[in-house]
Amino acid sequence: MTLSTTPGVKAKTPTKASGPIRLVLARLGFLVAALFGLVTLSFLLVSVTPGDPAELIAGPMATSEQVDGIRAELGLDEPLGTRYVDYLKGLATGDLGESYYSKRPITEEIGDKLPATLELILLSVVFAAVVGVAVGAVGAYFRGRWPDKVSRLATGIFQAIPDFFLGLILIYFVFFILGIAPAPSGRVGIAESGPDKVTGFYLIDSLISGNMSLFASAASHLFLPVLTLGLVYAAYFAKTARSTIGKALNSQQAQFARAMGLPERTVVRYAFVESRTTIVTYAGVIFASLLGGEAIVERVFAWNGIGAWSLQGITKLDLPVVQGMVLIAGAITLIVYTVLDIVVGLLDPRIKHA
């Protein structure tokens, strides 16, 4: 007997990119559109904000003529449309303007401060994910027993404490009382200077320059801020991990695996695999929210990053700084979410149909 195709129906040949490629192309297309939207939004958000930066820049000694002069100099007296076109032209040439106060180009300031923040939050998210997932998994595995109770208590405490407050407590005890952490003096010691800039990441740049003592200093100065953000966000990971891993451990697949006599560690591993998309998604969301969201922690640790910089820009109504921050944080967030979509889609092909 031979199988024949149904008469009148031809086999389909794919005309478009399919599978993973299609997913990547679709997400990248969305990214381009979203970035354009972000550019417009960042301009509008800042331009329609009430408050007159010219008054602030001019300072208390200025006359109204001087304030008008500053307004004209900054182009704030131009119509909104003209300012938008100028903004787009500037963006096209990589010119985001200069800070009203520091008088430095925004791109230069972002170039200086973004690596400091990225170094801090990348390590914090890794720390939070490792610790949080471990604690959550323990809670899920021993659900209802004392390890679960301890992990839930710890999770509750760290979720309730504001990150900057935990930072201050850690500085007081770990640096001031115990003396085992370095002073909150920024990315390196008071008397030290950062390594020559290659990537802007002190850990990497100090290794490139072969300066191991500076590497140790940079690592030690990361310790408390990473611990601060890491502990707070580990609590969020733990909560998510406890529920997703718990669900996976009680799933029919896990019960089937146990019934088949597979070792317990294999069952746990299966549960991890099943919950990985949720945890990866969570890591991306936390990373994006930390970008700028850890401004007060940066301030507490004298971390000269993009968060503290933008906080200062907001309070001083330094429009180019605020605009630059909205743009860079928005762009990185969009890119992270796009990568996340792609990674999650690849890890779990069912997602793309959702």
Place this chain on the structure above:
Amino acid sequence: MASRVSRQLGVASAAAALVVLAACSGSSDNKSSAGGNTTLTMAWANVPTQVDPGVYTGNTMVYATDATLSGLLEYDYSKATEDTVIGTDQVVPGLAESFEVNDDRTEFTFKLRQGVKSQYGNEMTADDVLWTFERFLSNAKSIQANSLMAPANVDPAKAVEKVDDYTIRYNLTAPSSISLSILAYPIMGILDSTELKKHVTDADPYAGEWLAKNSAGFGPYQLDSIVPGEELKLSLNPNYWDKKPYFENILVKNVPNGASRAQLLMAGEVDLISEPPIDQLKKIESSDKSAVNVQPDTNRHNFNLSMKDPDLKKPEVRKAINMAIDRETISKSVYQGYAKPAWTPVPSGMLADQDPMIEYNPDEAKKLLADAGYADGLDFEVAISSERPGPYAENIARLIQSDLKKIGVTVTIKNIPSPADFEEAVTAQSLQSYLYTDRPSQPDPGFSMYLYNASTSALNKVGFANKEFDALVAQTLKLDQGEERDAIVSDALQMLRDNQPIFSLVEMPDISGEAADLQGRISVPSGGYPYVNMSRG
């Protein structure tokens, strides 16, 4: 699958290793205040983003350039006392070794010191002075041209003229009591034009781009490096013309959080912190490694009531309200006794023996209010910002609210979260009342009264407008020190007592947290630090 687990373990191990490494190397910092250490290490709330004295980017720019620049005249540090600030007439020769003045006190002929060299080895001559003043005046909005030289009646058409290589003439359009003291203001320091001319371009004829990150003065220190907004490193200028300062190096780090600055100080990591938080002062004092240095200043924290409000503009109402405020309690509770109650029309450290503006008398206040037709009391709103006067603004407002309730006045507190919005509302004079600060750049009563009370001054934020008063302060600006001027100042002070334009609550001293062995920080009129006067004991 097994390899994925290994990868996960790898990530975990790497993170753990980092934490262990961090913990092991935790105490690698050098303690700064070890005996004999000639590096002055400071943690400031703000580190300047650039150091071109021609571009005002905040007060810390002035403090930083004070180290690298010398002026024609300098503040006389020996005149600083526990109660008074260095006066406008208390200046000593700096780059100019002497001067003569004409009879109507509008032409000062300065003899320049010979053999003075910058860090680059270039000798200072009259050409450097001329080029520096030309640079000041090249931007009419610069602090030098607009806020210092203009009120000092410096002739913008011929501010300085060259007589010979070591003699210059400084010209005023009218006499002024602050014409000499502005020359001691740090950012009026003379620049090495020989060096700077090497860095000019067509687009940047005064080398601003280069000077933002470099020093070219004749001061005691030279700038080694600047990380904008983060760090400054300075070392001795090997060619400095005066006595070599004690500290050979200065290191300034940006530590924006007040509590972190205090802990750095108490741990012996730094020699000095700026703006120590008031709630940390007792702790700093109780530590054996640190001390609180309180110096007189002209900074005052005020309660401003609009003079455009139909009720609040009445002199009797203003007197009643001002009389009902218990400044002693504000000083003791909010400022923990570090700030003094303010009773005088201008800061007491600027002018001694003034009659008080008002006396605390809540019973009399209630009577005065009733006589003014407000027996049933009145209501108004006080706006506050945590940036100015500070995070304790609400505590001050609560005390005022409680004081005024006793005389039947109901005060509603309105917190304006954005400092930008707050400043805009203050400038627009749209607030009924608010807490604020003032600190004149020149400690001179006439100048100070003009700045904050004359109707022609942009800093007059309460809307006080009195032609007679304006005429009096205008006269003080065109007279040098002397009896004639003192009499006019006295009349103007009385007008302030009669009209009560600004209610000063406390006189805020210049406070720093310092290492226990640090000596010599006195208050200077510009704010900041007298580097050459400081040493380790």
